[in-house]
Amino acid sequence: MTSMEKRLQKELQAMTKDPPAGVSVNTNSLSSSLSEWIVDIEGAPSTLYEGERFQLGFKFTSRYPFDSPQVMFIGPNIPVHPHVYSNGHICLSILTEDWSPALSVQSVCLSIVSMLSSCKEKKLPPDNAIYVRTCSKDPKKTRWWYHDNSV
């Protein structure tokens, strides 16, 4: 078994056995190689996203965990948020530059939930229109210029 398979099996086990609040792996979505996952997340109570459900798509390369996973919102409901483009791409530095193999699917999900929770106003990123027209399909190929995190 490769590092990637071993690691993903362990992560999956941990997430199904002891899932963090508002986060659950959609086990029907898993491919046998575990290279693609769908994770259901819920907007946290008493935040702008309370009661909403979203789906995150994860894709892993064979170089995981040295290489970050590709993570984006998928499905019909994409959260309206200043760091989330309407095509599902997420501007979050741990998904590219600040990725570390010490992070995991769980910690990525929790960061995204907390990113949503801290939002004060539902609005699209300022450059959404042009980004969505010009970006690559793979958000990891975007050289992000990270938005001010206080937004």
Added chain:
Amino acid sequence: MASNSLSNQGLEGIFDDHCGSNTICFAVKFSSNRSYVVDISAGDSIKDLKAVVARKAGLCADDIHFVLAGQRLQDCKSLQSCGVGSHTTLHAFCRPIGNVSKASPKTEQDYGSDVDHFNYNGEEDSGICKECICSEVNFAEQRCSGSRLKESQDVEGIQDINSYSCEMSRPLGYNRFFVYCKLCDGIRPAKLRLVCKGCCNGAFLVDRGPSNWQDISSTTSITGRCTVEKCDCKTPRFYLRCFERHEGDVDGTAVALKHVNMNRRRVDCIACGDVVSPVLIFPCEVGHVICLACFRQYCSVSLNERRFTEHERHGYTLPCPAGCPESYIEESHHFLLLGKENYERYKNFGAEEYVLQNGGMLCPAPGCGMGLFPENGTRLIKCGECQFESCKDCKKEYHTGSCHEVESIILNGSTNIGISDEMAQRACWEMQSMNLIEETTKSCPNCRSKTERNGGCMHMVCSRCECEWCWICVKPWTRDCMAQHWFG
């Protein structure tokens, strides 16, 4: 009781090929180079051994002293408890007792806790690990049977050596020292040895045991006494040798891997999450642990993406994959774990990086890449390897006139330099691929390395020199670039 018979069984099958299970045979070597082979029961005492050796050598038993692990062995101890076994070479010297001052007894605390291995709970008289500071002892064969059993119970359930034993022909106890052995062509546990630095005599008495890597380095602060009468050298020389028995001169065939250790604390690999042993421990504050398989993968991913860094003290190296500060691998020999082919690539990349960081450039002739250091005042650089003449400023074939005018000369193939046919053919092949990749790649304005644009915005970060540049301007990235053409 049960555990004793278990460990004996294990040892018998492997090592006791010609001696009975309780009899051990080994060599006693005097500094004068006389040596004697002794057959003796493992339960006999050092005093008994003295009698046997005295008879063989025609000496007075009271004048004979044995040295193991830099410590003099005491009469009342049994050979077994001192860790003497078959294949041991026990160093001996002959001196009337009055002339041998007793080494002052040390307690475990005196040896610090840096190197756990030296906190051996063995005889109080030594305080030095009996498992591996042995002059000629193969610890896994004989000495450490007791503690090995303890260890193996300790690591029960750990995949431990199983995944690893294909590389290792023998069972393994807890071992702090690992080397890359050039004779075995792989990582091996190692034995720490010591001799007199002055005369290389193995019967050297040390004042204290080493407690860290500095202590066993060539600038060790550990002192001692040589038992050769005419030698007044006060310094031991420690060295590591491969655990496997190699015939002949093994000097310089094993290099220490200081970051590799047994996974005694059962820490998860940072990448795959498995608990295996041995592991590599990064020198970051928290000591992130990675298994050797994942370390190889981490290195080869990093090598392919040129993510190694030229570090002023540690050379071309990698930090902890979690990005911790001060976490660089401090010894480039660890990259031998990459395997021959990748280690060669590692060395080449490292040499290139060194050249670039020190104001040099790489010969741009296809297939050459020789490191060149331009002289001041001239734009013409001639490669000593392939004779190609290049321009220092644009890193292309040498030309008169400004660099812009000749941008496409090489691509058009109008080269007229004296190179071999084979080289020319290869060059064409390279040029083909150069034409193809030209539209999606541009050269970093700082170091000229080819960078591929993967869509997204125009803000490029060079993976080699980390220069942030603009795809459109091919100049360092500015606020203007952001404002004017962040997107294409």
